[in-house]
Amino acid sequence: MEIRRATTVAELVAAEHLYDGPAREEWAARFLAAPGHLMLVAYTEDGFPAGFVSGIEMTHPDKGTEMCLYELSVDEAHRRRGTGRALTEALLAAARERGCRGAWVGVDTDNAPALATYRATGAADEGVFAMLGWTLPDGEAAPPA
Template sequence: MRIRPATSTAELLAAAHLYDTSPRPEWAARFLAADGHLMLIAHSGDTPVGFVSGIEMLHPDKGTEMCLYELSVDERYRRRGVGRALTEALAAEARERGCYGLWVGTERDNEAALATYRSAGAADDGVFAMLAWDLGSGS
């Protein structure tokens, strides 16, 4: 398995089976063009088997931190260390970019995600509430 940053829309679209819904080429292009957006894709041979996406978040009094936005591993490759390797690769990339921290939010009952993140060195930072606004289709 090798992990590398996606650098083309074609790479993002080739990983479509790993996303929640079908990717749109124009959104994939915008993602790659946006400063601070990163997607690392794990490959077995030429087949994408997992990805992790991260977004740098900059604040005037805190500096830059990385948000682990989404992690996905093909069901056939789960429980083989792919998620951990992707998470560790994102943490390494965040360090290289000068981020002071890396964070992720997940449901408390998502045992697989919690185990993956903890195995990659994350510690529980306590309970928080996540609130969301539905702003429409996002197009």
């Protein structure tokens, strides 16, 4: 297994079987162009994208820069082989290289595989929280700021 940073739209689109829905080239291009966005892809020996982790740097005046582990996904046929752990560790290493002061991830409290993966890489529980969201009309058509 080799983990590499995705740097092209083609790489992001090729990994779409790992996403919640189909990849859109314009969103992939916007992701790559955004400062602080990072996607690492784990490839099998034959070049199959077996998993990915995405992270976004976030900076706040009193916290400095932290890495948010935005999403982690491993192809079902490649699970329970350490791929998720290796991807998480690679993102943490990239965060350290970028000077991040910490990293964090939101995870459902009933997602035992994710909790086990993150705890295996040294994550500690920081309490329970609720995640709330908004769907914004026409948000996908908005031009980059």
